Amino acid sequence: MSAPADPTAIIIGCDHGAVTLKNIIVDFLRSLEIEVNDVGTHTTDAVDYPDIGNQVAGSVSAGAYQRGILLCGTGLGMSMVANKHPHVRAALCNDLFSAQLSRLHNDANILVMGGRVIGDVLATEIVKAWLHTPYEGGRHQRRLAKFAPPRSET
Numbered sequence: 001m002s003a004p005a006d007p008t009a010i011i012i013g014c015d016h017g018a019v020t021l022k023n024i025i026v027d028f029l030r031s032l033e034i035e036v037n038d039v040g041t042h043t044t045d046a047v048d049y050p051d052i053g054n055q056v057a058g059s060v061s062a063g064a065y066q067r068g069i070l071l072c073g074t075g076l077g078m079s080m081v082a083n084k085h086p087h088v089r090a091a092l093c094n095d096l097f098s099a100q101l102s103r104l105h106n107d108a109n110i111l112v113m114g115g116r117v118i119g120d121v122l123a124t125e126i127v128k129a130w131l132h133t134p135y136e137g138g139r140h141q142r143r144l145a146k147f148a149p150p151r152s153e154t
């Protein structure tokens with residue numbers, strides 16, 4: 001996959017458990033003039049969440065996108081799949097505090113939420129917090145460095 005021109009572009013995907021929420025978040029991101037690559041799914045027909053999760057997390061892992069969003073019914077399956085990918089730090093955040101801390105302390109590059117767990121308004125607030133909260137670095141960088149080798153060594 002070729003990298004988007006805009007480094008702030010976001011790749012987003014969901015399974016059938018979160019199509020409505022995904023569409024709301026896509027509209028919200030586009031209202032902020034953020035470039036969005038919506039890889040689906042686009043209907044409520046059942047799909048296997050690892051197929052979408054691997055596509056989004058693979059793109060972030062490869063550096064094609066700096067940030068991604070994944071949604072499924074609970075967020076659990078998507079977060080498990082995404083965190084198998086090198087350089088991916090996927091955070092399941094169904095509350096605002098976790099979303100803020102996932103950026104401040106964990107430099108989360110994929111936000112995961114559960115479409116059957118949270119409502120649209122809270123989800124949008126979580127996306128806002130996740131977009132606008134910076135990574136603190138410092139002592140947290142030492143900890144992140146223990147996750148895996150840096151990108152150039154893999």
Ligand code: RB5
Nearest residue numbers: 017072073074075076077
């Ligand atoms: C699909 O029914 C459901 O299992 C999925 O959306 C997700 O919740 C998995 O973790």
